[in-house]
Amino acid sequence: MDTQELLNHYQTGKRDFSGIYLSDTDLSGANLTRANLSGANLSNTDLSSANLSRANLTCANLSGANLWDTDLSAANLSGADLSDTDLSGSNLRSANLCDADLSDTDLSGADLFVSYLSGARLCGANLSGANLCRADFSDTDLSGADLSKLIRS
Template sequence: MDGEELLRRYAIGERNFSSVNFSRLHLEEVDLCRVNLTSAELTGTHLNDVNLSYANLSNASLQRVTLLGANFEGANFSNARLDGAEAEYANFKAANLSHANLSGRFQGVDFSYADLSNIYMDHGWIEGADLEGANLTGADLEGANLNNAYLYNAIFDSTVMPDGSIKDDEC
């Protein structure tokens, strides 16, 4: 399905696009709030300045995707693959990214209050990101770059830190 077809169907009220192949799609400045993209194929897609707040992208493949200024507030990315993703100044506030592969580059991204439990981030970059109040329980951050990340009130429980150490917060 191409971008025009997606936007046409969304405009008439369709919201379920689960398991649809959108590889290498280019979308900019569109509103797809609350769309269902469960298990969708979005590899190589450009989603710049799009609004996918409260969207369901669980089990979606977003490998090598470009996300510049995109809004994913409250979205569900559980078990999604974002390895190789390039995200700058995107909003993932309060999003569910549990069990996701985030081995990409996330610069200036807002992950505040997001569920990042059990994420895998082998050599990924979270540079200058806001992780205030984020849940990093069971996250594997070994080899990741957290340069200038804001971690105030982030939750660490059995979290593998970039240097390979385990961090557990006391209750």
């Protein structure tokens, strides 16, 4: 399935795209609210300014993806590979990022209000200027992360 087929199926009401392979594609600005993309390979995909709110992205491969200014509010990203991604300015409010790999990820200016990052790996991540208010960082690896200019209230 290519990107246009995915978007056409989504328009007709289909929401289950689990295990789909769409690496190195352009889905910028796409509306995939509540889509099931669990186990999908979206590595190096451009999802900038896309709407993935309430999407299921458990165990998805998003490594190297462009998720700049993307709406991932209340999305389930548990166990996802988000290493080396650009999540700067993204909305991750109430997102589930438990056990996700966010190593070397740019989260500068991201909104992580009430997000769940228990067990996540944020080694070398850029969290400068991010909103971490009420986020759960229990058992999270933050070694080498940039925690400057955080919004905590």
